[in-house]
Amino acid sequence: MTRLVLVLGDQLSEGLSALRAADKDRDIVVMAEVAEEAGYVPHHPKKIAFLFAAMRKFAQRLQDAGWRVAYTRLDDTDNSGAICGELLRRAAEHDATGVIATQPGEWRLIGALSEMPLKLHIIRDDRFIASADAFEAWAKDKKQLRMEYFYREMRRKTGLLMEGEQPAGGKWNYDHDNRKPAPDDVKFEGPLMFEPDNAVEEVLDLVAARFGGNFGALRPFWFATDRDQALAQLDHWIKGGLTEFGDYQDAMLADRPFMYHSLISLYINAGLLDPLEVCQKVEAAWQAGKAPLNAAEGFIRQIIGWREYVRGIWYREGPDYTRRNILNHSNDLPSMYWGAPTDMRCISQTVAQTRDQAYAHHIQRLMVTGNFALLAGIDPWQVHEWYLAVYADAYEWVEAPNVIGMSLFADGGIIASKPYVSSGNYIDRMSDYCGGCAYKVKDKTGPKACPFNLLYWHFLIRHRDRFSSNPRMGQMYATWDRMDVERRKTVLRDADTFLAKMQAGDRI
Ligand code: FAD
Ligand code: DLZ
Numbered sequence: 001m002t003r004l005v006l007v008l009g010d011q012l013s014e015g016l017s018a019l020r021a022a023d024k025d026r027d028i029v030v031m032a033e034v035a036e037e038a039g040y041v042p043h044h045p046k047k048i049a050f051l052f053a054a055m056r057k058f059a060q061r062l063q064d065a066g067w068r069v070a071y072t073r074l075d076d077t078d079n080s081g082a083i084c085g086e087l088l089r090r091a092a093e094h095d096a097t098g099v100i101a102t103q104p105g106e107w108r109l110i111g112a113l114s115e116m117p118l119k120l121h122i123i124r125d126d127r128f129i130a131s132a133d134a135f136e137a138w139a140k141d142k143k144q145l146r147m148e149y150f151y152r153e154m155r156r157k158t159g160l161l162m163e164g165e166q167p168a169g170g171k172w173n174y175d176h177d178n179r180k181p182a183p184d185d186v187k188f189e190g191p192l193m194f195e196p197d198n199a200v201e202e203v204l205d206l207v208a209a210r211f212g213g214n215f216g217a218l219r220p221f222w223f224a225t226d227r228d229q230a231l232a233q234l235d236h237w238i239k240g241g242l243t244e245f246g247d248y249q250d251a252m253l254a255d256r257p258f259m260y261h262s263l264i265s266l267y268i269n270a271g272l273l274d275p276l277e278v279c280q281k282v283e284a285a286w287q288a289g290k291a292p293l294n295a296a297e298g299f300i301r302q303i304i305g306w307r308e309y310v311r312g313i314w315y316r317e318g319p320d321y322t323r324r325n326i327l328n329h330s331n332d333l334p335s336m337y338w339g340a341p342t343d344m345r346c347i348s349q350t351v352a353q354t355r356d357q358a359y360a361h362h363i364q365r366l367m368v369t370g371n372f373a374l375l376a377g378i379d380p381w382q383v384h385e386w387y388l389a390v391y392a393d394a395y396e397w398v399e400a401p402n403v404i405g406m407s408l409f410a411d412g413g414i415i416a417s418k419p420y421v422s423s424g425n426y427i428d429r430m431s432d433y434c435g436g437c438a439y440k441v442k443d444k445t446g447p448k449a450c451p452f453n454l455l456y457w458h459f460l461i462r463h464r465d466r467f468s469s470n471p472r473m474g475q476m477y478a479t480w481d482r483m484d485v486e487r488r489k490t491v492l493r494d495a496d497t498f499l500a501k502m503q504a505g506d507r508i
């Protein structure tokens with residue numbers, strides 16, 4: 001009997017568990033560009049184009065390898081508009097009895113698939129190193145799920161950067177050597193930019209016609225759209241960017257959006273690169289003396305540590321995670337997140353870069369747009385939808401723990417032991433944004449005061465009951481308490497004025 005093998009847009013791996021479980025001679029691979037997936041948030045046009053182009057090329061690759069592929073293009077007249085609709089249509093067409101699928105990375109889709117009137121066999125996505133069971137076994141008796149300890153398990157499990165039972169160089173974590181302030185210049189030229197071929201051009205025309213109104217610049221389009229190109233980007237970065245990656249991981253420069261970052265998350269998340277192969281290549285570069293240990297360790301930690309950890313949290317916390325809002329924040333997302341003019345240079349730079357590239361690096365996401373959203377009390381659901389839409393690497397399994405948990409503390413501290421909040425000082429130290437800003441980072445009160453300076457205290461005071469007993473935050477409250485009473489009143493009053501302006505939709 002024929003079965004259908006579902007391959008989603010972020011499952012473009014030849015070794016996908018669903019493909020391994022299927023039979024080339026009798027089963028049919030189903031791939032579909034559908035309005036529902038392209039529209040559940042207003043995805044950045046570059047993200048949609050990347051996925052459609054990569055899906056088309058992957059389908060061809062499967063066909064070349066002997067698979068029968070039923071591929072639906074977005075503009076096919078009989079396109080039902082949804083993954084489940086396409087499965088039902090293909091099942092009727094081919095008289096198929098059931099569906100094999102690798103577990104999707106969004107609860108929304110897991111729910112929809114399980115309600116379909118077809119026999120469904122969902123298989124674990126073993127592109128992740130830790131299975132849900134392994135994560136649960138690690139998590140179950142712990143009061144706090146700290147990434148660092150999980151990461152050590154992953155090091156032992158993979159053998160990456162291990163010397164027998166011991167971590168290479170004697171330390172598990174070299175972050176102490178990382179996180180230097182922004183350098184004057186960046187020696188790495190940035191990611192490889194691929195010229196669109198005819199197949200990509202065809203997709204770009206389609207996306208321009210159907211999604212041209214979404215936030216984000218479609219062109220110039222330069223993403224890799226197949227595995228060979230993605231591998232070329234990885235090798236290019238290992239040669240040129242890895243050495244300095246650790247040192248300047250957290251630094252931001254207005255005219256260098258990519259700094260020393262690898263720009264591979266979108267390729268790993270879509271399945272074009274395998275996380276373990278990426279780490280093994282980085283380890284090999286260190287072993288060959290081509291990269292320092294602090295850079296190799298820092299990078300490998302992001303992948304087998306953070307990436308695996310957030311996936312584990314996403315699955316463990318379940319479908320309601322994206323609705324968490326422990327701090328009861330309810331302000332609307334300001335229009336500056338969608339490109340409306342703002343006087344805050346750090347935000348306007350990060351948003352402009354996001355609009356142009358569907359990319360911002362970790363610290364821009366965490367300490368600029370995330371930090372502001374948290375301090376300004378923005379509704380986490382709206383923030384979540386924004387991040388899910390605007391970044392080319394965003395899928396719920398990775399975006400939600402980073403946004404709801406790490407950035408907004410809306411999960412009550414499952415991921416972060418304290419909220420990632422800072423005044424303008426941090427941004428000033430790590431970037432060149434503040435120099436050209438209409439606000440003054442040194443001003444703590446008054447009309448020119450950096451909004452981060454005002455909102456930082458406003459946030460801490462709003463949530464004093466929750467955070468003052470946190471051992472890592474006591475110092476912040478002690479500083480506040482030592483401040484002159486009048487000054488404290490002025491800070492809170494100016495913060496209120498700023499928030500009222502923001503709420504009224506005025507330019508901030
Ligand atoms: P590099 O800086 O070169 O890092 C190397 C790799 O490590 C990345 O490619 C990625 O695979 C992995 N990585 C690093 N940090 C994380 C992390 N916190 N979680 C998971 N993987 C990580 N990453 C996504 O892939 N998709 C998202 O939707 C996403 N949303 C985020 C939202 C917020 C608020 C924050 C703070 C972080 C988010 N991240 C997300 C994590 C991180 O910002 C991106 O993985 C990274 O910026 C991708 O760029 P890069 O490939 O150049 O990464
Ligand atoms: C993000 C996305 C988009 C924009 N379009 C499609 C699509 O048309 N077809 C498809 O199979 N997948 C798409 N995706 C990725 C899915 O949304 C993703 O597989 C799920 O959200 C699970 O992570």
Ligand code: SF4
Pocket residue numbers: 343344345346347423424425427428433434435437438439440441450451452
């Ligand atoms: Fe951002 Fe404040 Fe610096 Fe302006 S002064 S760039 S608002 S941190």
